[in-house]
Amino acid sequence: LRASLDDWLQRFRAGERRAAARLISIVEDGGDEARDVLDALHPAIGRANRVGITGPPGAGKSTLVDRVATVLATDTLVGVVAVDPTSPFTGGALLGDRIRMGDALQQGRIFFRSLASRGSLGGLSLHTSEVVDVLDAFGCGTVLIETVGVGQSELDIVEKAHTTVVVLVPESGDSIQTMKAGLMEIADVFVVNKADRDGAQRLADEIAAALDLRFGRRPDPASWRPPVLLARARDNDGTPELIAALQRHRDWCATSGERRRKDRRALESRLRDLVHDAVQREVWSDAAATRLFAQGLQAIERGETTPYRVADSIVREWTKQPAGRERRA
């Protein structure tokens, strides 16, 4: 098995596409082999520009991502990670809908991967970062991470990106509400898509006015003021402007030190997630903890104790134990 993993790693380093797909699958499956892959690839991780694209369902994110990926793919390998495309409600884009990327996808310049958001042990956010890591190590210059920005875990994902694009449409609703809700804090670039519809210019103006309030009309040249772009992704209108904005933000991140800060924050958050994962696994592989859990459930149901007290007793019992303690068979 080990020999076979080494073989895949070697083929991966040689740029073999099938090896990339294989290693991504291993990472998606999790467990010891996933960990071995990520450890082995670690020195090669960190070069890709990670761009999160988020917005409400129906804003045209997939189309926009496909347009951008297709253009970028003329210069570099591009990774596209679509998170939660199988959510019950988003209606999501399956690979079949992605034929716009057709040529570049065929020629192996774009790697597309969709991640379901259900049931991933270590949390969706950790999981996504790890898949992006593999694409990064494979040499993708840019990885586009597309999420429906509604849930907490989806927002965690975009916050780990270097650049976050927020896509809105005139129907997104009351923009003032949007402002209040913290979008201003996560967006590096705004795109008002479906810009031929009523209200598009008004939405863009409102966002710009809110940005004026925040940055002033003559912003500090050292700070980044998110541009507000109009686009009609379906007609491929606005793609060059978006790509230029991504490039400017990338350059600004590099020169301002923001990239280093973001990478540090993402690493901290990743390491924290890994520790939480590992410590949880430790607890549930401990025989005493497992027994206390089962007994505690029954005691709670009999009304003899409370969930908090049981949780405490499990943690107390567990942390009291020296190394080499009893293990579940």
Added chain:
Amino acid sequence: LRASLDDWLQRFRAGERRAAARLISIVEDGGDEARDVLDALHPAIGRANRVGITGPPGAGKSTLVDRVATVLATDTLVGVVAVDPTSPFTGGALLGDRIRMGDALQQGRIFFRSLASRGSLGGLSLHTSEVVDVLDAFGCGTVLIETVGVGQSELDIVEKAHTTVVVLVPESGDSIQTMKAGLMEIADVFVVNKADRDGAQRLADEIAAALDLRFGRRPDPASWRPPVLLARARDNDGTPELIAALQRHRDWCATSGERRRKDRRALESRLRDLVHDAVQREVWSDAAATRLFAQGLQAIERGETTPYRVADSIVREWTKQPAGRERRA
């Protein structure tokens, strides 16, 4: 402080509305006091019927919830917990939009609480359950939990309810896709809202056909086949039918043993969350772990090690330590 908490608890048990609001706030803030409240209320928790209402943004969930709450409030206290109403994209219902519930809300028969999904330490799902617990202990016969069912944590919430209502609208998109994506597994009741729009009957028929496939045309009377209801919540059309369906499902849960099973599953999941929370707090209050974390970050940045190795070393070092080990100052 302790005296004052006891005072609030006493007033809570006497049915004082302000005390309920106060204890909910304490629980929302988390920490030791939250834990004391939940421990104290624990014997009174477990009577409420917990109903999750989920569906895509714009399906009319808030209106439906308001209608149902208003009717139920003629019989019992009703809790309404709206999760993530301030999400950047859902556009969400603020209390101001909730004037439909006006009278019952004024008369103190409905408790409305909105929970933001951002930044809650122990996870949104745990948090929400605890607020629902307080409403349960206060004597709410039904607690309606409204979420935009897109993110993982939002789905975790509805899965802890006794009854899950999935609200769809004709524009929800390809219903077959919906079926595939696991909605069939979480829905106890389907509501096709905005039923006067084109495609409403077709959507209802498609859901029914999918249910036929799953349950057969003559379902086992011992199993629950989700009804598919048509509604126009804005015009208060369909509310009595929905309330009747909720009542039927509640009765079925009680007689079939499903309620006991669901309560057990929810308790297990809750206890697991609490253990994870407690164990994480233990780790990060450990001086050695905190030091290894900081050192590890730097070593990773220097390319000397990998995140997985550092996480391992933290957990290994930590679990090796006997009780009474070094604490962070």
